[in-house]
Amino acid sequence: MAELFELRDVKKNYAGNTILNGISLSLLKKHIIAITGDSGVGKTTLLSIMGLLQQPSSGELFANGIAVNKLQLSEQAKLRGKYFGFVFQRARLIGSLSVLENVLVPARFAKTEDDVIKRAKFLLKKFGMSNRLNYKPQELSVGQLRRVSLARALLLRPSIILADEPTNDLDPSLAETVAEYFLQIRNDGMSVVIVTHDYALANRADQVFHLEHGQLSQITHA
Amino acid sequence: MAFLIWQSLLHRKLQNMAIVFSIAIGVGIVFCIIPIFSGVSKGMDLSRQRMGADIVVVPGNAVMEEPSLILFSGAPVNIYMPENITDTIRKIPGVSNATSQFFTHTLTADCCSVGDSIRLIGYDPSSDWIISPWLKSVRPDGLQSDEVIIGAKVQNIFGDKISILGQMFKIAAVLEETGTSMDYSILTNIDEARNLVTSNPQLKIALKDVGPTDKLISAVMVKTTEGANLENIVEKIQETGYVHPIVASEVKKHINDQFNLLLYLLGGTGILIVLLSIFQLFSRFYTLTWERQTEWGLYLALGAWARDIAVIVISEAICVVLAGVVIGLFAGGGLYWTGLQLLKAHQSFPFVNPSGIFFTILSLAMLVVFSCIGALAAWIPAYQGSHIEPSTIMTRGEFD
Numbered sequence: 001m002a003e004l005f006e007l008r009d010v011k012k013n014y015a016g017n018t019i020l021n022g023i024s025l026s027l028l029k030k031h032i033i034a035i036t037g038d039s040g041v042g043k044t045t046l047l048s049i050m051g052l053l054q055q056p057s058s059g060e061l062f063a064n065g066i067a068v069n070k071l072q073l074s075e076q077a078k079l080r081g082k083y084f085g086f087v088f089q090r091a092r093l094i095g096s097l098s099v100l101e102n103v104l105v106p107a108r109f110a111k112t113e114d115d116v117i118k119r120a121k122f123l124l125k126k127f128g129m130s131n132r133l134n135y136k137p138q139e140l141s142v143g144q145l146r147r148v149s150l151a152r153a154l155l156l157r158p159s160i161i162l163a164d165e166p167t168n169d170l171d172p173s174l175a176e177t178v179a180e181y182f183l184q185i186r187n188d189g190m191s192v193v194i195v196t197h198d199y200a201l202a203n204r205a206d207q208v209f210h211l212e213h214g215q216l217s218q219i220t221h222a
Numbered sequence: 223m224a225f226l227i228w229q230s231l232l233h234r235k236l237q238n239m240a241i242v243f244s245i246a247i248g249v250g251i252v253f254c255i256i257p258i259f260s261g262v263s264k265g266m267d268l269s270r271q272r273m274g275a276d277i278v279v280v281p282g283n284a285v286m287e288e289p290s291l292i293l294f295s296g297a298p299v300n301i302y303m304p305e306n307i308t309d310t311i312r313k314i315p316g317v318s319n320a321t322s323q324f325f326t327h328t329l330t331a332d333c334c335s336v337g338d339s340i341r342l343i344g345y346d347p348s349s350d351w352i353i354s355p356w357l358k359s360v361r362p363d364g365l366q367s368d369e370v371i372i373g374a375k376v377q378n379i380f381g382d383k384i385s386i387l388g389q390m391f392k393i394a395a396v397l398e399e400t401g402t403s404m405d406y407s408i409l410t411n412i413d414e415a416r417n418l419v420t421s422n423p424q425l426k427i428a429l430k431d432v433g434p435t436d437k438l439i440s441a442v443m444v445k446t447t448e449g450a451n452l453e454n455i456v457e458k459i460q461e462t463g464y465v466h467p468i469v470a471s472e473v474k475k476h477i478n479d480q481f482n483l484l485l486y487l488l489g490g491t492g493i494l495i496v497l498l499s500i501f502q503l504f505s506r507f508y509t510l511t512w513e514r515q516t517e518w519g520l521y522l523a524l525g526a527w528a529r530d531i532a533v534i535v536i537s538e539a540i541c542v543v544l545a546g547v548v549i550g551l552f553a554g555g556g557l558y559w560t561g562l563q564l565l566k567a568h569q570s571f572p573f574v575n576p577s578g579i580f581f582t583i584l585s586l587a588m589l590v591v592f593s594c595i596g597a598l599a600a601w602i603p604a605y606q607g608s609h610i611e612p613s614t615i616m617t618r619g620e621f622d
């Protein structure tokens with residue numbers, strides 16, 4: 001199957017501390033990868049390097065065969081909008097915007113012909129948020145914020161969803177809905193990288209990796 | 223994107239209002255001070271040019287609280303001295319010319335402005351050198367006996383005619399604005415001015431103890447030769463009778479000093495306030511944008527380009543600045559107008575209204591300057607932010 005995204009020998013140090021020590025990973029189209037690991041091992045760091053939110057100390061990143069980490073920041077910004085949908089560990093919504101408007105933010109920077117409002121409402125309904133469309137982030141619970149940020153990441157059907165603990169703070173049935181939905185969006189051609197402690201979720205991925213001592217080791221093959 | 227900008231402005235209503243008002247105050251004060259500054263300095267220039275006499279001689283019994291009033295407002299009305307003084311003064315060595323003027327006034331509610339009486343200045347065309355040269359340029363054949371020259375601000379309801387003490391006169395010319403009480407005066411031939419007094423019973427009674435009107439004058443304008451000793455001349459003038467000579471150059475210097483001080487104060491305050499509001503504008507926008515780098519980082523993560531961030535940041539800043547400047551312009555305009563009324567209550571204040579073009583340019587300049595500063599102040603941190611890793615700025619400001 002086509003290789004969508006690839007990390008080659010990626011390393012990251014923070015002030016002499018090696019956090020990632022030679023990570024190589026390929027992400028295939030329509031695949032789900034789960035990454036587990038203890039707190040503070042560098043899972044979030046890895047995701048943000050993949051999403052071009054920060055530069056690795058060394059190593060290379062390829063998107064459709066292009067070495068993207070060599071691109072200029074402005075080029076990376078262009079790529080980011082098309083390629084990635086982020087679900088941050090902390091939900092990160094814009095305080096001045098309502099739930100629906102927050103979900104629509106990516107569409108404001110992208111030229112799209114889609115009926116994004118319809119899609120935003122659909123996604124919010126999917127995650128049980130349709131009765132909160134006009135709430136402000138300050139008026140939501142942590143789990144609700146996370147669901148809004150999930151909808152926002154999915155809005156433009158990006159090639160890759162990078163989800164940092166997407167089911168944290170969600171009750172089991174909602175977590176199940178999210179897991180189901182990730183499986184489902186593969187059919188739209190999307191791939192997903194999930195960082196999670198939730199083994200129920202991890203076990204539904206095509207591949208599961210464990211991050212320890214700056215290295216990834218694969219646990220199961222789908 | 224306009225939507226994001228608008229929402230964000232609304233979201234920080236209080237902060238933005240605070241900036242709007244601080245800009246408005248700065249702009250308002252500046253917009254009030256600069257025209258006053260300009261009006262006063264123009265008025266001073268004009269009155270310097272127009273005060274043609276080196277020494278003004280008025281009757282000795284004229285009560286003078288402030289000599290400048292005579293230069294800016296003319297001599298006291300209804301106090302007279304004999305006409306032959308002019309000839310005597312003319313013969314004093316160092317005096318190159320002397321001309322008589324005769325002052326009276328219209329009666330309240332007489333012609334033009336209801337309530338205020340208007341000063342009538344009769345000048346002597348045979349010896350005058352102050353009004354005549356100017357008149358010649360607009361009216362080569364001089365002033366006829368049924369004609370008057372009116373000050374720039376004399377209200378006239380009859381078009382090219384004016385009624386003074388019950389008689390109709392043709393308006394030969396309108397003086398340029400001087401910023402002094404000349405603007406509210408009417409100039410006629412000295413004989414005509416005297417006739418008006420004689421033919422008016424009320425005024426005639428007031429003059430009956432002084433002597434025959436046609437031999438009276440109110441002031442002598444004296445021109446000295448270049449480099450003449452003013453002190454000597456003043457002494458000689460005092461010897462001619464019960465008169466009071468006022469050395470214009472001294473008064474002018476005194477007034478200049480006073481107004482220069484005022485101008486320095488106005489100008490200094492204006493500059494300080496401009497600097498202050500610019501500084502404040504800059505620091506407000508700078509810190510505001512800096513605090514919001516997390517937001518810009520998030521926008522970058524969600525597909526915004528650095529350019530999008532710049533557009534958002536600059537538009538927000540400009541919206542706030544524009545609101546502030548517009549409010550400030552109205553407030554400053556009101557302040558200026560009120561201040562002007564106060565100044566005008568004292569007619570001895572030389573002031574020339576700045577033109578509409580002046581105000582337009584000033585308004586535009588303030589709009590442009592303040593918008594640029596606001597935009598720049600907001601853009602710098604946003605620019606810095608959008609040129610480092612999004613993950614870094616997304617977390618920046620969260621814990622510090």
Ligand SMILES: Nc1ncnc2c1ncn2[C@@H]1O[C@H](COP(=O)(O)OP(=O)(O)OP(=O)(O)O)[C@@H](O)[C@H]1O
Pocket residue numbers: 014015019037038039040041042043044045046089
């Ligand atoms: N900006 C930074 N500067 C220095 N060190 C950092 C920075 N960001 C992260 N680190 C360090 O990198 C390590 C990995 O952080 P990261 O957030 O990737 O962990 P994580 O695996 O996502 O943990 P968790 O499961 O708790 O979210 C941590 O030890 C952290 O202290």
Ligand SMILES: [Mg+2]
Pocket residue numbers: 043044045089164
């Ligand atoms: Mg993490």
